[in-house]
Structures are given as C-alpha cells and as structure tokens.
Amino acid sequence: EADVFTYDPGFTSTASCDSTITFIDGGKGELLHRGYPIDQLAEKSHYLEVCYLLLYGELPTAAQLEDFESRVTHHTMVHEQMHKFYSGFRRDAHPMAIMVGVVGAMSAFYHDSTDISDPWQREVASIRMIAKMPTIAAMAFKYTIGQPFVYPRNDLDYASNFLRMCFAVPAQEYEVNPILSRAMDRIFTLHADHEQNASTSTVRLASSSGANPFASIAAGIACLWGPAHGGANQACLEMLQEIGTVDRIPEFIARAKDKDDPFRLMGFGHRVYKNFDPRATVMKQSADEVLDLLGVEDNPILQVAKELEKQALNDPYFADKKLFPNVDFYSGIILEAMGFPTSMFTPIFALSRTVGWISQWKEMISDPTMKIGRPRQLYTGETQRNYVEVEDR
Numbered sequence: 001e002a003d004v005f006t007y008d009p010g011f012t013s014t015a016s017c018d019s020t021i022t023f024i025d026g027g028k029g030e031l032l033h034r035g036y037p038i039d040q041l042a043e044k045s046h047y048l049e050v051c052y053l054l055l056y057g058e059l060p061t062a063a064q065l066e067d068f069e070s071r072v073t074h075h076t077m078v079h080e081q082m083h084k085f086y087s088g089f090r091r092d093a094h095p096m097a098i099m100v101g102v103v104g105a106m107s108a109f110y111h112d113s114t115d116i117s118d119p120w121q122r123e124v125a126s127i128r129m130i131a132k133m134p135t136i137a138a139m140a141f142k143y144t145i146g147q148p149f150v151y152p153r154n155d156l157d158y159a160s161n162f163l164r165m166c167f168a169v170p171a172q173e174y175e176v177n178p179i180l181s182r183a184m185d186r187i188f189t190l191h192a193d194h195e196q197n198a199s200t201s202t203v204r205l206a207s208s209s210g211a212n213p214f215a216s217i218a219a220g221i222a223c224l225w226g227p228a229h230g231g232a233n234q235a236c237l238e239m240l241q242e243i244g245t246v247d248r249i250p251e252f253i254a255r256a257k258d259k260d261d262p263f264r265l266m267g268f269g270h271r272v273y274k275n276f277d278p279r280a281t282v283m284k285q286s287a288d289e290v291l292d293l294l295g296v297e298d299n300p301i302l303q304v305a306k307e308l309e310k311q312a313l314n315d316p317y318f319a320d321k322k323l324f325p326n327v328d329f330y331s332g333i334i335l336e337a338m339g340f341p342t343s344m345f346t347p348i349f350a351l352s353r354t355v356g357w358i359s360q361w362k363e364m365i366s367d368p369t370m371k372i373g374r375p376r377q378l379y380t381g382e383t384q385r386n387y388v389e390v391e392d393r
C-alpha cells in the first residue's frame, strides 16, 4: 500500500500563486482591484480606466488615460483576412465556439506580438487583445444572426462602439443611448478580473509553457464557457425563463435542495464568496435602472428573479450553505433587456474578462523565476504489479 500520507504531491506555482492584482475576501464579500473596492470603481470609474489600473497597477493621470484610450481605439479593427475565418462556421454555431477558434488563430494574423520574451510585444499583445475582443464578439454575433459585420468607429467610447457593432445595420444607424452604454460599461467593469478563477488559472497554466498570448487567452475562453463558470449567465436566464412565473419558484427551490437532483440554482453560490458577491449588488441596481429606462421594469423575468432571490435567501438550506446570488444572477436580465440573445451573454463575459486574463498573464510571464505549471496529484490507483499474458487473465 503506498503511504499517501507521506507522499508529497509537490504543488507547483500555478496550483496557487502570489499576485498583486485582485484581492477577494469571500467571508466579507469584498473585492479589490489593486486595492480599490469594486463598488467604487463601478460607480466612479469606467472600463478602460479599470483596464489601465489592472495592467499597470495605478489609476492613470488624465494624460496617461488619454494615451491608453487612444492606443486601444486605434487597434479595434481586426485584420481583414479574419473576416473570412468566420465564414467557415455554420450560421448556428454558438458565438463562444467562434470566439475560441478566432482568438486561438490570432497568432496567425499578428506575428509581431507573439514573442513573450519581448516586453514590447507583450505590451502590443495586451493592447490588441483588449481592443479587438469587442469587435471579435460583435462579429460572432452578427455572423450568427446573418447580418453584415459593422466596423468599429474611433469617435465612440468602448462600450458604445460594442453596442453599435452589435445593433447597427446598413439600413439603420444605431443611436447609442448613454444610459445603456454606461450600463454596458459597468457590466464590463464588474467582470474585469476575479483573482484565480478557473479560466484565469487556465490562462496562467497555458501561458506557463511559453504559449503565445492569443492561444493562452483562447484556452481561457474555452474554460469560461462552462455553465459552472462564465456560462452561468446564459444558464441563469434560461432557468428564469423555464421557471416563467413566480408561483413555480418553490418547485425549483425544492429541486435545488434535492440531493438526488443535479439541478442547481444558476447564478447562486460561489467557490470563494460565502457572503454576497459584491458585483451582484451593483448588478442588481443596474438591472433596475436599465429596465426602468427601457420601460420594462415590470419585466416578468425580473419579477421572477427578485422573488426567487427573496425566497432562496429566506430558506435555511441556502443560508446554511452560504449560497448567495453571484455576478451572473442579474447580468443576464440586463443583457436580455438590451436586446442580446442568451448565446451572447458568455461572449460578453469573455470580452470583459480579457483584461483580467491579460493582466495576470503579464504578471506571471514577467516573473523571471516563472516555471512551467505542473500540478501534481495524490495517486490512489494500483500499486506496481506484473504483466499478465492474455491467456492467463
């Protein structure tokens, strides 16, 4: 019998790492980016300023912010040949499948930002990823709904550009409503980074081998897609739509509590937060604002969400297990009200989280002591034994 208690799995740097970017206190429901609380950033800052903070560690001066925003703006177009890449997908492909493929192939288009040993190339890759993800996501959306791609414009802010690339058509210009654009920007900010979640750890592990940044980000997109992670916003809205009316909530709460039923309340629970997810609190306020603006404050889905939250929070099962709404619980309601199909919810999460993936990637590969990630295991299989000829088995 192998003595598992003396067997050291030898966890490597990527199983757990030190970082200066984001701090989470799951017990207090606290989230800090470079020391700044998420609720202050969501209220007072905007996404590109938060990108600067995550990338470089400090809030920018006015001149630094203007230069950064200009560099991002002037990288928002994608190589024209990338348009042809989309036409290889079926029109009913999930936009996340398209994003994994397109981002994974970006090293074939941007050879001059793949050498991670070159600080200049690392910087260009970072700016390109942040700048192009809204364009790539919007193109995935347009492709799957059979509409022509819309090019980015340099006179629009980051969130307005994304909304226009998604909703403008040649026959009808899209006038961006500043309140919707602010709500979109806030959704980007609330999803920007979140310490060592599954997709960020995937990006760290992939890039620890020296893989180029585009391939590493594509690995993160693939991981984020799962319904237990970034796919939860789509799964949550589909769950609320399935519940449909307030009187069916008890049935679903009972299923979520039933050990023999694999159903879980999507948008509830978290690996780290054992208190309210501070992002969910801000998202809930934003949902009220957006639906009020759109004149759909009596949206039945929002009524179901609010009543479900109230009943779950008053149920001892969820309280005992410290299950609270997470960032995905309200985001889908806002995105649906804005006109996005559920299939675009996770691509928007991926777009938002790109700066977190890139910031953590830069932090890790800039560390000269970095080693390739090689998590170990606690082996619980057979001890050594000799081969048995087939006739003797």
Ligand code: SDX
Residues within 6 Å of the ligand: 193, 194, 196, 197, 198, 227, 228, 229, 230, 232, 256, 257, 263, 264, 265, 266, 267, 268, 269, 270, 271, 272, 321, 323, 326, 327, 328
């Ligand atoms: C994100 O890591 C990050 O930071 C992720 C993220 C980010 O920004 O990157 O915050 C984004 O992924 C948010 C999470 C989105 N996922 C969902 O909303 C899917 C529904 N939630 C769950 O699948 C679940 O809560 C997880 C996956 C999020 C966490 O899984 P755990 O670690 O198993 O949950 P837990 O330890 O908190 O569970 C404690 C108990 C378990 O029961 P027991 O085995 O102890 O009897 O609560 C149960 C779970 O079965 N439970 C739920 C539940 N979540 C956990 N029961 C019903 N409904 C749920 N949603």
